[in-house]
Amino acid sequence: MKGLFWVLSLFALAVGLSMAARFNEGYLLLVLPPWRMEVTLNLALAVLVGGFLLLHLLLRGVAATLALPGRVRAFRERRRRAKAAAIFQEAVRLLFEGRFGHALKKAAEAHAAGEAPGLAALIAARAAQRMRESEKQQAWLERATLDDARTEAARLMLEAEMCIDGRRFEAAVAILARLQQVAGRHIAALRLELRAQQGCGNWEEVLRIVRQLEKRDAIAAEAARELTLKAHQENVARRCGDAAQLRAYLDRVPATDFGPRLTQAAAAALMAVGAHDDARRCIERQLERAWDADLADLYGRGDGDDAIARIARAEAWLTRHPQEASLLVTLGRLCMRCQLWGKAQSYLEASLSVAASREAHLELARMADALGRETDANRHYRVAAQLPPG
Secondary structure, three states, X not given: OHHHHHHHHHHHHHHHHHHHHHOOOOEEEEEEOXXXXXXXXXXXXXXXXXXXXXXXXXXXXXHHHHHHHHHHHHHHHHHHHHHHHHHHHHHHHHHHHOOHHHHHHHHHHHHHOOOOHHHHHHXXXXXXXXXOOHHHHHHHHHHHHHHOHHHHHHHHHHHHHHHHHOOOHHHHHHHHHHHHHHHOOOHHHHHHHHHHHHXXXXXXXXXXXXXXHHHOOOOOHHHXXXXXXXXXXXXXXXXXXXXXXXXXXXXHOOHHHOOHHHHHHHHHHHHHOOOHHHHHHHHHHHHHHOOOHHHHHHHOOOOOOOHHHXXXXXHHHHHHOOOOHHHHHHHHHHHHHOOOHHHHHHHHHHHHXXXXXXXXXXXXXXXXXXXXXXXXXXXHHHHHHHOOOO
């Protein structure tokens, strides 16, 4: 439709010019002695317009001819860049497909062609790492930043991940420290640092990073709890030889971090350094918050001069948990320590009436030994030997 409009417009212009020329009776006189030429003004105007157009077309042709080598070079450069971009994309695809040898080759070709040389070097480094070619891996990592300074942060992230995969955790921590100076701290870097600090055994740092990730909602709640528990358990184990350091550390642990497993580790460590009262209070606080059979069993194993107080507290718990076999065994064990033989026997037998357990039979056997009832002791030992521990 547009073409038809222009054709009609040209016809209309031609008709208008022809009609206007009919009313133009002027002429043009050209004198160049001894010659003299007289032409109509319409013809002169037509010649001028035609000459201008011809000159314009001639100049355009000359310019196009002179620019032809440059246009050819530009065309070849565009084609080279398109080919290099295709090679780079092929390298990325091959890397994700797991065809690392081909990916390394294509990345090297893209790097040689100058297509995103920094990124191409990183792709080649990753492919070399997957192929366990450490020399090529390091060489490509060094090229990455030299070719493109903008890829420094990406190179550091990749290098840190490679160090972690190679279990070089201290090197990874150092690289991530440099990354923080270059690009600041972000979630992906924190996750890498968490793995590196775990590998180094820096459990204080693990706790700090887990808290940061929790604030940013960047870690699953269950994973955060498990990592926090593991870090606390390791820190408690490292301080189990020094009562003062152990108490100081446990005082710093937030109440929300305490659970049955951490309480059990803390109480066992306190008992190991002779802090039985602290262990007792630690277990009591946890059992008041939530019942746990293993903690109840550990409660009856602590030494000290507070067995009567422990019996009173355990009997209070028994009113709330009358069918807890482990609590009945704990009461029996505590009563034996106070030489309340009859009471101890009643609690241990009550435990057996709830569930047969190896621990209850062993305690009954020990009590029978203490009372000189060899037959009863042997009988309970035989039954205990047939039951699984736990």
